[in-house]
Amino acid sequence: MAYDLQLAERVRQLVCFEPGTSEKAMFGGLAFLVNGHMAVAVSGQGGLMLRVPPEHTDEVTVLPHAGPMVMSGRPTRGWVRVDAAGCEDDAELEAWVARGLDHARSLPPKK
Template sequence: MTRDRGLEEILNDELMSEPDLKEKAMFGGWAWLVNGNLLCGARDDGMLVRLGKDNDGWALQIAGIVPMVSRGRQMHGWVRVAPEVYGNDVLRRKLLESALTFVRSLPTK
């Protein structure tokens, strides 16, 4: 996997005012964490978003959003988002706000 600098820039712009946000290399791309908990990621094969187990049903009904699979195993609560979806400002913001709501509910690491 390689990094997607364009997607990283989009996510940085969206998340730059988020308190307690950290960034690091992860998933073969770039990841954002809030309070030490993974929030989302950017790779050349799409945007990864952590919505939380049983919180992803609404997103999976949208064409271009699929469950995240890692090493052949579905990562429940995570979705992979195609460019045509994350390129839509409204959908991207809805996904990120849902992810932020979930991640803020987790204990700080």
């Protein structure tokens, strides 16, 4: 499944004014990075993937439309999946993108 081009454009509009942003094809979708760190990605499986501080994973994955990111059959701390229904409303999408941006901004820039 290809990623949702309309969702990618909506995310692009939310991150375009963030200093140090770039886009990169990753995980079968389109990732938006801040200073080289992935903040949020439009997933090829639908919805979003985003990074959060690992210690916040449990509190974020219990929110509506959110769940753990599963890699190699195991949940991965610091990564969250948001299903497509959680991205339909502009305010919800903005809140998810802001979480990912906040975490990416907190990390030292990659060289």
